[in-house]
Amino acid sequence: MSANDLFLLAVTILFGALVSGTPLLFATIGEIFSERAGVMNLGIEGMMLVGAMSGFAVWFYTDSILLGLLVGMILGGLLALLHAFITITLRADQVVSGLAVTLLGTGLSSILGQPYVGQRVPAPFTVAMPLLGNISAQQFTLVIVGLIFAPLAWFYVNRTRPGLNMRSVGEQPSAADSLGINVYLIRFTYVVFGGAMSGFAGATMSLITDPGWVDGKTSGLGWIAVALVIFAAWDPMRGMWVSYFFGLLRRLPLDLQNPALPLISTAHNPQLGRLMDMLPYIATILILIIGSRESIRKRLGAPAALGTPYVRGERGL
């Protein structure tokens, strides 16, 4: 294999990593917003599944990918609204409510998604690109949207007034409240936004990056997103980089099946390929370990009020 071929292969693998990392990017940044406002949402996996299922179903009947993405986004947001009501208004344990959202989303998507298992899938609209060859235009567009979204999110969080309000609500809600910021409204807004991003992420999976619906489509990606938030230190740009890295890990077992690869190809060793499916999950645990070390050193910058409900007039943060 010539150097030129290797280069082209590397470009293909990298593009694949961007594609498979982009849903993760949306989910992770959505969760960053929610947590920056002080609400932990462990329901990402459930919202992604509901988004993926409903998005696929809508596409199935309307043939419109955009409409599917929109519906996935809305339903993800609705599930998040439920989580917001239970944790912000009723001040329930955010962990338990988040788990319930995930289980509910898993069950709902499983039962309502039955007719769509193994159905026809959105056909990619192929375009010829330099270096990459024939690729799906939807995937290419999605990657571009992700690449624009992450810096915008970073700018919003760190450089704008609403972003500042959001951070203050997550750091010290009582102080924000005394300045006339509506803590409850802001928390509701960003929890719903985070859910909508998760639903969108799920829909992009079933419609664009990995078209089709099967039960448990997201296979734990929502939980990986929760872990990535910590590793990204609640920063959207870092969230983007780690999402792409995990996209690469998810793609790797597929890429390594390519018999053209020298030395590391798993084409003749399917057992190894099976074991490599574990990579993203083991890597998640590893980055949590690394992140925890760092947190001891620098405290990483977790929002101070993360996980605690705000009650006006009560002592606390």
Added chain:
Amino acid sequence: MKLNGANYRLRIEARLDNPNWIGLVSSIVGVLLALFVGGFVLKAAGADHPVATYREIFKEGFGTFEDWQAGISAWMTNTSCPKGKLCFGPLSDTLVKASPILLTTLACIIAFRMKLWNIGADGQMFLGAWAATGVAVFLLPKTTDRWLMLTAMALAGTLAGVFYGAIPGFLKARLNINEIITTLMLNYVAYKWVEFFVVVGPWSIGDFESTGRFPTPATWPRLTEYAEQYPIAAGLTTHPGIFLGIAAAILLAWILFRSRWGYEIRVIGNNPNAARYAGISLARNILLVMCLSGGLAGLAGMNEIAALRELNGRFPRGYGFTGVIVAWLSRLNPIGAILVSLLFGGLLVGTKLIQPQGIASMLQGVILFVVVGTELLFHYRFLLEKVETVVTESVEGVS
């Protein structure tokens, strides 16, 4: 809000007392409400009549009154069930399903009591099944005495679960790493691990993607093996696993409510700071509880594999999550868990043959949600009060 001409306002205030009835009532209300909500989902998924579907589920899961009557009279006269069918068939299958549910539930209960969210009972169960298989098929000779073999499998399964629970336990105790994420990730690692061994790996026989049928000593004896003495038992699959679960439940209840360790666990769960001031070691208890929790889930894996009699790529996922819900519904009470596990075993058996598939998992999700929600609602009083003057600043924290 306008009512009878006067202005009323909904006021939500927290209850200062926590009466005992809240738990039971919110569980019951939760299940009823979940069935109600689930009815709409069933309707949306294409069921003609949700109530009829529920009735069917109950019949499939627990049997009909007539079958029970016939069964009991046949049992009394020591004859076989009339009409050539299984009088206690549904109940028997339900007991089989209930035993792994009960064990994973207990695994969740002990961890949740300490507010340690072990969502990884599924993975621990997989690893338990894997280890038990290793002992049964690849380590001990096929002619080993049955009870010795089963004991060895139970030990192996439990130990594997202990090991698999200890990983997140250690990470939580030492590095304060969120156990929800680690246990969940380890679920997927365990699925892939078992898949690796039986689908493409060293344990698969030819192209069957399976270890093949276990030798007889490595399987639970079923009731049907005693059909010669007791004709009523013919065809029944019930095995002693349910007693294993019940024994574990009683032991766990004793640990939680009668032992010093259980007291420590409950103190940590209620108030970790108070526990720390009282000199209770958090790290040590986190590790120990995760080991016990993982061990119980591992035992569930051994129990299930000894009932299924072969390990293949279709080893059932999801018992760990059912355990989470059953644990919550039974108010983290091991004895109550026995009853709720039976109900959920019936739910699983009853929904197996019924369309649309997936009713069980949907209902489980709805149930957990509704129970969490109703319990919280009961912790508040809802008062409608007259608004006398225009209040400029809202006092209550309701947006």
